[in-house]
Amino acid sequence: MVGDKMEALLTLENGMAFKGTGFGDEHDTACEVVFNSAMCGYTELLTDPSYAGQGVVMAYPLIGNYGICYDDAESVRPWLSAFIVHSLSDAASNFRADVDLDTFLKDNRIPGMQGIDTRALTKVLREKGTMRGVITYGHCESTDGLKEKAAAYDIGSPVERVSCKGTSVYGDGCVKVALMDYGVKNNIMRSLVKRGCTVKRFPYDASFEEVRSFSPDGIMLSNGPGDPKDCVKSIKELKRMYASGIPVFAICLGHQLMALANGCDTYKLKYGHRGINHPVKSLAENRVYITSQNHGYVVDGKTVDPSVAQVSFISMNDGSIEGLRYKNGRVFSTQFHPEASPGPLDTGFLFDKFMDLMGGGRI
Numbered sequence: 001m002v003g004d005k006m007e008a009l010l011t012l013e014n015g016m017a018f019k020g021t022g023f024g025d026e027h028d029t030a031c032e033v034v035f036n037s038a039m040c041g042y043t044e045l046l047t048d049p050s051y052a053g054q055g056v057v058m059a060y061p062l063i064g065n066y067g068i069c070y071d072d073a074e075s076v077r078p079w080l081s082a083f084i085v086h087s088l089s090d091a092a093s094n095f096r097a098d099v100d101l102d103t104f105l106k107d108n109r110i111p112g113m114q115g116i117d118t119r120a121l122t123k124v125l126r127e128k129g130t131m132r133g134v135i136t137y138g139h140c141e142s143t144d145g146l147k148e149k150a151a152a153y154d155i156g157s158p159v160e161r162v163s164c165k166g167t168s169v170y171g172d173g174c175v176k177v178a179l180m181d182y183g184v185k186n187n188i189m190r191s192l193v194k195r196g197c198t199v200k201r202f203p204y205d206a207s208f209e210e211v212r213s214f215s216p217d218g219i220m221l222s223n224g225p226g227d228p229k230d231c232v233k234s235i236k237e238l239k240r241m242y243a244s245g246i247p248v249f250a251i252c253l254g255h256q257l258m259a260l261a262n263g264c265d266t267y268k269l270k271y272g273h274r275g276i277n278h279p280v281k282s283l284a285e286n287r288v289y290i291t292s293q294n295h296g297y298v299v300d301g302k303t304v305d306p307s308v309a310q311v312s313f314i315s316m317n318d319g320s321i322e323g324l325r326y327k328n329g330r331v332f333s334t335q336f337h338p339e340a341s342p343g344p345l346d347t348g349f350l351f352d353k354f355m356d357l358m359g360g361g362r363i
Contacts, residue, residue, distance in 0.1 A: 009137075010134070019116065039276075045080075050185075052155075055084055057125070061085075067098070078110050086115070180206065182221070182223065184201070207237055220248075221238070222251060245330055251336075251338070255323070258331065266297050275293060276293075278291050278336065283311060291346070293336050
């Protein structure tokens with residue numbers, strides 16, 4: 001114990017270890033360790049299903065100062081495996097706060113770790129790449145044993161874990177959108193509903209026949225966690241959705257899955273893109289937008305057939321693909337999150353573009 005706090009240890013699969021103290025629900029856990037560069041937005045991060053199976057390191061040092069506001073949540077619960085910060089704020093100074101961060105993690109059985117040099121850890125992940133790790137509390141175990149536990153960690157099937165189990169409907173507009181839930185964020189649905197859509201949410205493994213029975217004007221493919229190549233059934237169904245001619249807008253994991261359905265390949269980035277200030281260039285406009293991102297995989301540009309699709313956005317940081325426009329004129333996708341509003345509304349026009357494809361209105 002350190003004062004009234006339990007000692008905590010993060011051990012990476014390469015044997016590096018970082019000492020700190022615990023908060024939240026202090027139980028041992030294994031995870032994929034990633035970092036996020038955002039200074040704020042931790043409520044949205046914690047409840048973003050795309051972080052399922054991951055231990056998120058916040059590069060910004062002070063976290064928790066404005067508490068947790070349930071209205072800002074992106075899903076019904078947090079999905080990450082652990083939350084790692086340098087300094088946890090003891091006070092939630094915000095009139096909108098419903099609960100403080102420590103209590104929120106305890107209530108949802110999410111382990112936390114504080115008091116480590118998160119910037120040093122972030123540099124390790126940038127230089128060595130994303131690694132698996134184990135967080136342990138209040139007891140000692142050999143470094144070799146912890147390394148083995150970290151290396152043995154398997155994220156499993158995160159899309160199956162976070163996707164809805166049945167269908168549900170949001171809004172009552174005149175434009176009908178079938179939403180494929182691979183780990184959808186609430187603001188994607190809100191962005192469609194406020195533009196006059198009725199959104200029917202389908203599980204990740206819904207067949208094209210189930211989707212078509214809704215007679216949608218368009219199909220939305222959501223964000224989600226994990227390796228897109230693991231979603232074999234979803235890719236098969238997306239081939240049929242693409243061939244149907246129904247307008248499709250795909251975000252993040254949905255963007256990767258649609259690319260795989262059309263013969264492209266994907267690969268894992270060294271340490272991923274996770275933050276709210278990533279610059280992305282629109283090639284058609286020769287204009288840069290500030291975007292919110294959370295992904296570890298990207299579409300391989302060398303495998304994009306120009307007769308099928310063309311690149312519409314690229315990352316200004318590493319040149320990776322951030323958007324595709326398909327030659328059938330009815331399908332487009334983005335790697336970044338236009339619903340997340342970091343700009344704050346820079347790329348919201350993409351939802352208006354989707355509405356135009358479906359013959360609907362805009363806001």
